[in-house]
Amino acid sequence: MNRSSRQGASGVWIIAALVLLLLILHQDNWFWTDDTLVFGFLPIGLLWHAGISIGASLTWALATVIAWPIDEDVERKLVAEVEEDEVAS
């Protein structure tokens, strides 16, 4: 196993752990009956879930860096192959 594939495998585990964490945080029983208005206008339950959306976006941003499933060389080859087919047809 080379260095980049080892990094990719550990990256997948990190992303899997972060997604699991997001799913656990999504079930926010602790704010279920809390009627606090953050900044005086935003219900805390809504703010928490907006935060989950931002957290999801950050997690997926990290995934594109440390756990992207396609090797760039393979992708280049695939795209070139399809372009050749198109030219031929």
Add this chain to the structure above:
Amino acid sequence: MNHPGLPQLIIILAYLAVLLFLGVFSGRLFKGTKEDYQVASHSIGPFLLLMSMFGTTMTAFALVGSSGEAFKEGIGVYGMLASSSGIIHSLCFFVIGVKVWKIAHHNHYTTQIEFFRDRLESDFIGLLLFPILVGLVIPYLLIGVISSGSVVQSLTAGLAPDAFPSLRPDGSVNMALNGGIPPWLGSLVICVVVLIYVFFGGMRGTTWANTLQTIVFMVLGIVTFYVIASRLGKQESLFANLRVLAESVPEEKITRIEMSKMKFFTYLLIPLSVGMFPHLFQHWMTARRAATFKLSVICHPLFIMIVWVPCVLVGIWATGTLVPPKPPLPTNPNTILPFLVKTQTGMVLGGFLAAGILAAIMSSLDSQFLCIGTIFTNDVLTHYKGKENVTDSQQVLYTRLFIIGIVAVTYFLSLGNVRSVFAMGVWCFSGFSALFPIVFAALYWRGLTAAGAISGICAAIVSWCILFFQAMQQDALRTFVLKLPFGGEEYEVMPVVVMLLSSLITMIVVSLVTPKPSDATLARFFDDPEVA
């Protein structure tokens, strides 16, 4: 111009004209090949892919339904439908979309059925999936077609009371809709516009139109939020308006006191449906490169937040004390947003909002029409007639003819029972979610067999039918949940849990005892470095 309903009608017509121009213009770039018509020659870049996928997954429900559901259920709707989708949709793009792109790009697949037939060495799976996928997409299409007619009628009310009277069952005039363009006509115009730009522009026209429509409904959603906050709050600054409005909302709407925790939890499975949406599969195939997906994966949750948070806030404000008592709020939650726009803003903004809602609707309809036309052409006609017997230009022609047919069928179905179709939304999504294990296993599990996949699909559909029948018997299609007694308490579980578990367990058990596809096929899908 001050005639009621006229400015709205002019804005709607102008917007539809822009869409037609875009569709016809994109048609001029058409290369004449099937690949160009169905997947835009795999030429779509990151921004267009993001906008078209977001537009396709956000239906009328994103604007109208989100505010309506928040009006009814409170802020919990955001967690139940929006933040869950932010996690799960991107997960599907990442885990299913990128892998599917790689395999399909290598093998020139355009539809799911082409992939499943080859991966499982089974022709029958195509025959089984075909009616199921089409059957699940049609209710989804109906939601859009019916919503478009209702929105146009509601926002053009007052235009021509003599030509288009609207009466209640007791014979009295329904002032909220009287004189508005009737739903049959509004839906017909929307269907024809979508048909024209899909017909001429194919996937390229659809993607361009989706991008424009997504920008339109996102911007107009935020503008509407600002204007409604100002009109209802009557304070000097936006911040002051937001504060007084939030303080006017009853406690049960800013918390989830009335919401079942288990139902909220099990709702998490519904967004898995995007993994099996055939129209999304086709959009994935338009990507120029796998890296094109990165922007969509990252921005999708943020875009959901930008659209949903303002709509949910408007929905809960409508339950507060600052909403004027006259005219009275409508009883149908789905009309809350159009009602507030109509009563709290001017006619011009009303027209723009109608265009925004129609944009959200049409950006889903176009992809679905194109995808069903593609499935008919590729998986039935060309597959059984033989690729060598159908030229590229014939395939484009057939796809176009099938699209005309499906638009006509959907339109005529939309003239039937309206109420039950809205409830069909969650059921149709649950059906797609129940099929998720099949696509996931086909991509990641060598042990999946044709018999396992076929049994899993059958289990999903049989459980769907049984639960749907039970819900019909209880006249509770929209609110149906399973009640599980445990430890002296009763837990509400969404039907999708049962459907998905039936499909998953059956698929695994049957796959373990039936013969796998040939080694050559497994090597092709799992060992080839360009595919695995």
